[in-house]
Amino acid sequence: MRVFVTGATGWVGSAVVRELLDAGHQVLGLARSDEAAAAVKAAGAEVHRGDLNDLDSLRTGAAASDGVIHTAYDHAFSDYAAAAALDRQAIGALGEALAGSNRPLIITEAVQRNAPGQVGIEDSVPPSGSFGYPRFESEEAAVSFVERGVRVAVVRFPPTVHGRGDHGFASILINIARTKGVSAYPGDGSNRWPAVHRLDAAHLHCLALQSAPAAARLNGVAEEGVPVREIAEVIGRHLNVPVTSISPEKATEHFGFIGILFAQDLPASSAKTQKLLGWHPVQPGLIQDLDKGHYFDRLPERSARMANSAWNPNR
Numbered sequence: 001m002r003v004f005v006t007g008a009t010g011w012v013g014s015a016v017v018r019e020l021l022d023a024g025h026q027v028l029g030l031a032r033s034d035e036a037a038a039a040v041k042a043a044g045a046e047v048h049r050g051d052l053n054d055l056d057s058l059r060t061g062a063a064a065s066d067g068v069i070h071t072a073y074d075h076a077f078s079d080y081a082a083a084a085a086l087d088r089q090a091i092g093a094l095g096e097a098l099a100g101s102n103r104p105l106i107i108t109e110a111v112q113r114n115a116p117g118q119v120g121i122e123d124s125v126p127p128s129g130s131f132g133y134p135r136f137e138s139e140e141a142a143v144s145f146v147e148r149g150v151r152v153a154v155v156r157f158p159p160t161v162h163g164r165g166d167h168g169f170a171s172i173l174i175n176i177a178r179t180k181g182v183s184a185y186p187g188d189g190s191n192r193w194p195a196v197h198r199l200d201a202a203h204l205h206c207l208a209l210q211s212a213p214a215a216a217r218l219n220g221v222a223e224e225g226v227p228v229r230e231i232a233e234v235i236g237r238h239l240n241v242p243v244t245s246i247s248p249e250k251a252t253e254h255f256g257f258i259g260i261l262f263a264q265d266l267p268a269s270s271a272k273t274q275k276l277l278g279w280h281p282v283q284p285g286l287i288q289d290l291d292k293g294h295y296f297d298r299l300p301e302r303s304a305r306m307a308n309s310a311w312n313p314n315r
Contacts, residue, residue, distance in 0.1 A: 002026040003209065004065035006058070006090070007072030008045065009036045011168065012108065012161055015202035016069055017043050023206060028065055030057070030072065052086055055093040062097035067104040069205050070094060088141045095145035095152070104151045106208045107142045111156045111194060111219055111268040119224065120194075120268035122156075122217045139217070146214045153212035155205055157220045158268060159261050162286050163198035164294050170286070172258055174235055174295055183236035184255075186248040189229025191265035196222040197283030207277045218273040222281035225267035234290040 003020055007013030008029030020027050021044050029040035032051035040047045048064075050057025052072055062068050070091065074083045091107060098105055112124040125136070139154045146152050159169050177183040204220045212218065229243075236243035251259035273279055284292070 001066040001209075002028060002064070004028045004030070004048065004061040004068045005045075006030045006052070006061075006068070006070045006094075007108075008043075009039045010071055011166065012157070012198060012201050012205075013069075013071035014039070014043065015163075015198050016071060016205045017045050019199075019202040019206050020069075020209075021045065028061055030061060052090045055089065058090055058093040059097040062094045062105075065103075067209055068094050068098065068106065069209060070105065070107045071205070073108070084138060087138045091138055091142045095142065095148070095150055098150045099145065100149040102149055102151055104153065104209050104212070105142065105145065106153050106155060106205055106212070107138065108205075109136070109139050109154055109156050111158050111221060111266070112136060116265065120219070120266070122219050122270075122272045124268075143215050151212075151214045153208045153214070153216040153218060155201075155208055155218045155220050156268075157201055158194035158196055159266065160193055160195040160226075160286055161198050161201050162195060162289050163283070166198070166295065169258055169261070170231070170290065170295060173231065173255070173262070174239070176255055176258075177232075177235050177239055177241055180254070181241055183232045183239065183241050183243045184246045185229045185232040185243070186246060186251045186259075186263040189232065189245065190227055191263065192225025192227055192267045193231065193262075193286075194221045194223060194225055194266060194268040195286040196220050196281065197285075197289065200279075200281040200283045204273070204277070204279050207279050211277060213276075216276070218277070219268055219270040220273070221268045221270040222283070223285050224269055225265075226286050228262060230287055231290070234287055238290070238293060238296045 003025050008017050017027050027045035028048045029045040031037040031040045031047050037047045048061045074086055111120050142152045200222055201220050232243050246254050248263045251263035
């Protein structure tokens with residue numbers, strides 16, 4: 001199968017490319033710069049130039065492929081609604097190119113949950129206006145193409161997709177602790193973050209491409225919920241800084257934009273996904289991965305930029 005992958009050089013997307021190639025597929029990877037194009041080529045994939053704003057390039061890439069895996073996303077935390085709108089626009093272009101073909105379109109979104117205290121499942125729908133709701137609208141936009149002859153599946157991932165080289169939320173928390181000299185957690189630290197290893201996430205994308213039924217919503221969750229206090233304790237131990245509680249009301253002040261998530265209880269289950277596709281995560285869990293120490297070797301440049309921008313989340 002020839003697969004068009006957006007975000008082909010991204011954290012999850014690059015792992016998806018490797019998974020596809022190892023499985024014998026051909027990959028057409030979207031690249032928005034010369035550097036990205038070189039990385040796609042070095043991975044063994046074919047380069048397709050363009051970005052999320054170039055709808056013609058998205059349509060052309062999808063039309064030239066047997067299926068699409070859409071992992072690209074503009075993580076513009078200063079304008080979350082605009083980033084979500086761009087995602088919906090890109091999904092629309094990809095869906096239009098595949099309409100009437102019954103070819104697969106796999107999109108990447110965030111795990112959803114119901115009311116506080118409930119475990120998010122594949123059928124969960126977030127309350128209107130809640131944090132993360134704009135991305136649920138992307139799900140709806142994608143699934144609408146099922147009626148137009150596209151085999152759409154949504155793969156949802158938790159806040160933490162971890163692994164060696166991670167520049168996401170775990171690395172940002174480490175940089176905040178390093179900068180402030182304390183590893184903090186909100187309240188009593190019992191609120192939970194679901195997590196999945198990057199390689200398990202990539203494998204789920206490929207299973208979805210091969211066999212997910214139309215309109216399937218899949219939860220790419222390996223651990224239902226890791227208490228945030230345990231995350232803070234691992235960080236504190238490796239950085240040799242104190243571990244302390246802060247009030248949930250001050251989470252945003254301390255952590256910046258990530259504080260909104262870090263103060264929430266976000267448990268999620270993948271039981272239905274595992275049964276449907278036979279997906280069984282095999283990689284290390286978040287605490288085990290953090291305890292290996294590679295997160296503390298050096299801070300990826302992108303994590304530093306994101307963490308530093310967090311002090312003023314509205315800019």
